Amino acid sequence: MKAIQIFSYGTPDVLAVTEVERPEPGPGQVLVAVAASSVNGHDALLRSGAMKIVSGRRFPIGVGLDFAGVVAGTGPGVHGVAIGELVWGTVHPREKHAVAGAAEFVVVAADRIGPVPAGLSAVQAAALVVPGITALAALRGATHLAAGETVLVRGAAGGVGTATVQLAHGFGGRVTALARTRHAAALTGLGAERVLDYRETAPEEAGRFDVIVDTVGTDLARYRRRLTKGGRMVTVGLSGPAIAAIAASTVFGSRRIRTFSADPRTRQLAELAGQVASGAIVPVIDGVHPLAGIASAHRAFDAGGVLGRQVVRVSTSEDPVDPA
Structure with missing residues (x-):
């Protein structure tokens, strides 16, 4: 599968599309076929090396804090999560990941995802997490x-x-x-x-x-x-x-x-979904970029002066990649 990784810290030019083995979910984990991710301050800091106290100097490192996509598999001990369900969530923000949200598949703990609110596409969901x-x-x-x-x-x-x-x-x-x-x-x-x-x-x-x-x-x-x-x-x-x-x-x-560290779990994602359902909040998207164009998304984020989010569409269509 394809994943965005970095092999050194620096400008958006260090972001690389690589071929890696598809991960498998372990106990308490889910496998998500990612449809979209977005660019966060966390991602820009990680890429630049400003977070190296956490990420260290061993490469490669996966990029993409958040994601939206379809559940493609579950590990032992996971209940209440259906294969084929459209979900949104994040990887753990304080852990280093070889593969993160900007990839065709990602494995995360089951308590880091939640159902995408009705009416939101995967791209819209990724922009809002x-x-x-x-x-x-x-x-x-x-x-x-x-x-x-x-x-x-x-x-x-x-x-x-x-x-x-x-x-x-x-x-x-x-x-x-x-x-x-x-x-x-x-x-x-x-x-x-x-x-x-x-x-x-x-x-x-x-x-x-x-x-x-x-x-x-x-x-x-x-x-x-x-x-x-x-x-x-x-x-x-x-x-x-x-x-x-x-x-x-x-x-x-x-x-x-x-200050604080926002660490989304299922309960917080459900609360956000309720705000979406009530009409209190909608996604605001400045640009949508293909996976291979993630560097342009990071450049737009770094430049600032835009309105809303830079989203990376991981699959080639609005639908997630085939989880099979």
Whole structure:
């Protein structure tokens, strides 16, 4: 089967389509015939070598945190998962994988998948897994957003940003989105009350907010100062300076800068599916790329300035590859 692997760290040019043995599910595992994957910040960091403390220097390393596809097999001890079922899920984000989501087949623990919500294609599902779960964790688990509170979403045009705008609006938040002006109409349509161009608006000019969700990871201290009394801030844009800012903010107690690691399991995927079913969130896709063109998807992600996700279509049609 075909899989995307890297044999060294670097630019998107290090991504290679390789031929590998099809994996087999072990106890508690499922085999998924992948139809689509997407490009996450995790994938870009892994590819560049920024996560080498986890991934190490032994190659090859598989790429692709998330996936959507059809269950092609189950290992011993797996119950409640049907062969042929369309599912979405992720590989373990803190483990090294020789084959990951950007491959024709992937093996994962059965508790890392869930049924794709009715009405979503595999491409749409792949675009929503990590952004949706991350937005849910930011708004419910980390900041406990309440209806009527003001919310600032920084990096609002990205995958996590567009998901956060939608869910914050759905939870009753009054959303201000920081993004490029050309995305203002789309973000307003997703639920933002205001859209401010981050290139023209200093943090001090944006106003004050009960909740700030940051996906960028820079100028965190300046944005933290925009919190109201009792406000909460979370960032998913981790870097060296961001980690330093998070550590320095602990003196501010409840108004410190928080972060978290979203690790989707079946329960969280079911919660996200419920939000999809209610109409609170839809996938936002900027581009769809073939498996052989995954480098172009990573280049678009690295360049930024787009609206939504870069999706990699693993099979040659909308349907997953034949699981037989």
